[in-house]
Amino acid sequence: MKTIAFEEARSVVMAALERAGVPQPHAVLQADLLLEAELRGRASHGLLRLNRIIERIHNGVADPLATGDHRWRGSFLDVDGKRGLGPVVACAALDVLIERARANGIAIGAIRNNNHLGMLAWYADRIARRGLILIALCNSEALVHPWGGRKAMIGTNPIAIGVPTADQPFVLDMATSLVSMGQIHNYANQERPLPPGWALDADGNPTTDAAAAKRGSIAPFGAAKGYALGLAFEVLIGTITGSEVGVDVQGTLDSEAPCNKGDVFIVIDSAADSATARTTAQRISRYLDSIRASGLEGGDQVQVPGDRALAMRRTLMESGLPIEDDVWEKIKERASHGSHSSAQGMQHE
Amino acid sequence: MKTIAFEEARSVVMAALERAGVPQPHAVLQADLLLEAELRGRASHGLLRLNRIIERIHNGVADPLATGDHRWRGSFLDVDGKRGLGPVVACAALDVLIERARANGIAIGAIRNNNHLGMLAWYADRIARRGLILIALCNSEALVHPWGGRKAMIGTNPIAIGVPTADQPFVLDMATSLVSMGQIHNYANQERPLPPGWALDADGNPTTDAAAAKRGSIAPFGAAKGYALGLAFEVLIGTITGSEVGVDVQGTLDSEAPCNKGDVFIVIDSAADSATARTTAQRISRYLDSIRASGLEGGDQVQVPGDRALAMRRTLMESGLPIEDDVWEKIKERASHGSHSSAQGMQHE
Helix, strand or coil: CEECCCHHHHHHHHHHHHCCCCHHHHHHHHHHHHHHHHCCHHHHCCHHHHHHHHHHHCCCCCCCCCCCEEEEEEEEEECCCCCCCCCHHHHHHHHHHHHHHHHHHHEEEEEEEECCCHHHHHHHHHHHHHCEEEEECCCCCCCCCCCCCCCCCEEECCEEEEEECCCCCEEECCCEECHHHHHHHCCCCCCCCCCCCECCCCCCCCCCHHHHCCCCCEECCCHHHHHHHHHHHHHHHHHHHCCCCHHHHCCCCCCCCCCEEEEEEEEEECCCCHHHHHHHHHHHHHHHHHHHHCCCCCCCCCCCCCHHHHHHHHHHHHCEEEEEEHHHHHHHHHHHCCCCCCCCCCCCC | EEEECHHHHHHHHHHHHHCCCCCCHHHHHHHHHHHHHHHCHHHCCCHHHHHHHHHHHCCCCCCCCCCCEEEEEECCCEEEECCHHHHHCCCCCCHHHHHHHHHCEEEEEEEEECCCCCCCHHHHHHHCCCCEEEEEEEEECCEEECCCCCCCCEEECCCCEEEEECCCEEEEEEEEEEHHHHHHHHHHHCCCCCCCCCCCCCCCCCEEEHHHCCCCECCCHHHHHHHHHHHHHHHHHHHCCCCCCHHHHCCCCCCCCCCCCCCEEEECCCCCCHHHHHHHHHHHHHHHHHHHHCCCCCCCCCCCCCHHHHHHHHHHHHHHHHHHHHHHEEEEEEHCCCCCCCCCCCCCC
């Protein structure tokens, strides 16, 4: 593990992206997204992903120039992402969704044919800092088994919710799987047994063998309810975007397949007038403070979503980012040579 | 327990509502909602609720005539419910939200000053049968403790998602609490111990004593993630509607307090054209069928949200509704005398 200063990491990531043919304004978005994941302690969505993104560009399944084709119907924006980079297509859509939401109170973006969005918290935070609410959903390759089912049929289908407050934005970002496939891989790499209930093997039997779980499926969070929620998101996204669902989804975990999942952004401007908005934001901030203070007297604060990530962010901005040696070496190589070598992508999700 | 034929139950409920001053078209909605909950096996949201609804009318905190004041901003409908009955105000809003969603692709209703919505599945099913998607959220009096917290600070905050398919609509309807306060009351009435992890007592200590749990708080579903989701819904609803949040929410469990929670309806028309909509609906239906068939060979079907409720509905339409004796006697009394006696409301949620 190396510790890399934020600005150094940023300049090397930018160089690697630009060397792969990503125009500077697009590279800024992609780099910012990956670095923000590192800063928030979400290495699984951080620089680890860069190698596959560049491989996908080389393989023609990610187009570094594309920003997506837009077609409006009132407050409904239909986006063909044209195989663009996830955050590039998403931000092009969000820029116009924000305008439409300010005019109409709400706007929705239905995005297909776009690459991986990465960490959704990044989008939720951006929109909330501009005074708007964001609900973001996307599906992904099937990794999660239905409750009572035996194989992976549902994506890890995260939801992010960003809401402006009088303080930092409130940002929820969670997958509907119990754990990530990245965590399963970590257990496998360390040859540690999984906690019971995390995963099934390829035959659909419960397993604590992480290597077997990698070929099997992971549990939904929250048992039957979490399963129902993740499935509802898959149905919702598939219907709104017309994208693929379930085992037909490809291109979120590999370097070769075009990405055929869907992304949904709902942007809401609830502020009828600024005085009301301010009163409401203050009420929400007071509420969140009362939650934080509701633990054992003298004990730890109760966590509000995003608190831990922001504390981590402050620390890592000072101390530098902890990056795995092999991940960092690969990025530096990309930055200096732009190697086309087919380094094996790491199957994290 | 009595078994009451559906039509008999309906006519007695209608008589009780009309005797309480509810105009016939409003009574139809309220009765249909309560009966649908019974049919779907959700007695906690069924006829049990009628007595409190009528008490709230007598106490002036529910106005049987009100349908709500509407103010549009593009696709954003601001609704002051004027203390109307939950389904009456909601349906008046949904009727115009559907029109706006058909024109603009999406519309949102932000409702405050409305009474309890009851079972959200009823709304999701109605909208999906009209070819549109519904996402419905509402908050409620604080019953759920934060993860790591010690007292009730979050509502049971349900979400419903209704999506049209080529078959029956897909309908998710779930609270973000692990169990309902109604279930805690059932355990208390039967003097059975609660399963561990369900609840805290009034001092914030874990308890399996259902009587102690009634004065305490219930757990969120799905541990930290479910807590985060329920809290995000509370923040989202409070911000969109300007309604109260947390311990300041009143009027969802009693017969006296004006109801100050919020309701949010997002209606989406994703169908750019009917051929695409049909193809998408068929893809979703095939996907759901593949989920159902994904269990053990020769074993039970995997459940898709709504399946069990619809099977129950078919059975109970034939066999009649199982209704608690005291609940049925009270409704019959309301239907014949419209008694103003302050029968004790049952604290179910």
